[in-house]
Amino acid sequence: DQQVKQNSPSLSVQEGRISILNCDYTNSMFDYFLWYKKYPAEGPTFLISISSIKDKNEDGRFTVFLNKSAKHLSLHIVPSQPGDSAVYFCAASPGSYQLTFGKGTKLSVIP
Amino acid sequence: DAGVTQSPTHLIKTRGQHVTLRCSPISGHKSVSWYQQVLGQGPQFIFQYYEKEERGRGNFPDRFSARQFPNYSSELNVNALLLGDSALYLCASSLRGNEQFFGPGTRLTVL
Numbered sequence: 616d617q618q619v620k621q622n623s624p625s626l627s628v629q630e631g632r633i634s635i636l637n638c639d640y641t642n643s644m645f646d647y648f649l650w651y652k653k654y655p656a657e658g659p660t661f662l663i664s665i666s667s668i669k670d671k672n673e674d675g676r677f678t679v680f681l682n683k684s685a686k687h688l689s690l691h692i693v694p695s696q697p698g699d700s701a702v703y704f705c706a707a708s709p710g711s712y713q714l715t716f717g718k719g720t721k722l723s724v725i726p
Numbered sequence: 727d728a729g730v731t732q733s734p735t736h737l738i739k740t741r742g743q744h745v746t747l748r749c750s751p752i753s754g755h756k757s758v759s760w761y762q763q764v765l766g767q768g769p770q771f772i773f774q775y776y777e778k779e780e781r782g783r784g785n786f787p788d789r790f791s792a793r794q795f796p797n798y799s800s801e802l803n804v805n806a807l808l809l810g811d812s813a814l815y816l817c818a819s820s821l822r823g824n825e826q827f828f829g830p831g832t833r834l835t836v837l
Contacts (some may be wrong), residue, residue, distance in 0.1 A: 619768075621801075647824040649824065649825065649826075650779075651828075656817075656830075657830055657831075658730070658816050658818075658828035658829050658830045658831050659798070659816070659828045660771065660828070661825060661827055664824070664825055671791075704768050704769070708824040710824070712759060712774050712776070712781060712782065712820065712824060712826070713759070713771045713774055713782045713784070714758060714761075714769070714771060714824065715771065716761075716768030716769050716770070716828060717768050717769055718766065718768050719768055
């Protein structure tokens with residue numbers, strides 16, 4: 616039973632355009648959400664997070680949106696750059712340090 | 727500042743053997759978590775330690791054990807290795823809350 620779902624295994628975007636990565640969750644106890652980026656042969660790198668008391672958080676080119684009623688969050692990258700090409704993982708926590716991850720979305724930014 | 731470090735980088739074992747993986751957290755971080763990532767999946771939570779106490783355990787068999795030392799470094803031990811234990815083992819440390827910072831991982835291959 617997957618509690619965090621990333622339904623798009625892959626996404627291709629032109630350089631300079633917006634990348635939108637989506638994530639759905641089922642556990643109502645989740646109250647903190649994170650996005651990680653992962654390159655091959657490296658550990659996940661923390662990108663941005665959001666608490667359930669907010670609906671938006673921005674950090675430079677990265678913005679995370681949270682829709683609690685729909686149990687949905689998304690990561691927007693604007694503008695997309697070739698260096699953004701990686702696997703992006705959505706993770707959620709019920710405030711217990713234990714992170715539950717989705718399966719990831721592979722983003723390819725085409726020059 | 728040094729990030730999370732893990733050793734060894736790669737490891738090859740045979741079925742039935744035992745393995746010990748090591749992790750040093752970011753300086754000042756008192757919490758260490760272990761995750762297993764198999765190909766095509768997101769990281770799956772194994773253990774979380776804080777101040778040398780186990781705070782959480784994921785759905786893994788008793789063959790998996792861990793401990794945290796007074797300097798906050800940690801070891802993950804796996805006994806009676808199975809082929810299915812082949813995976814990337816990730817260690818993450820955190821200072822507060824849910825933002826966890828990952829090491830590069832140890833790639834374990836069980837033959």
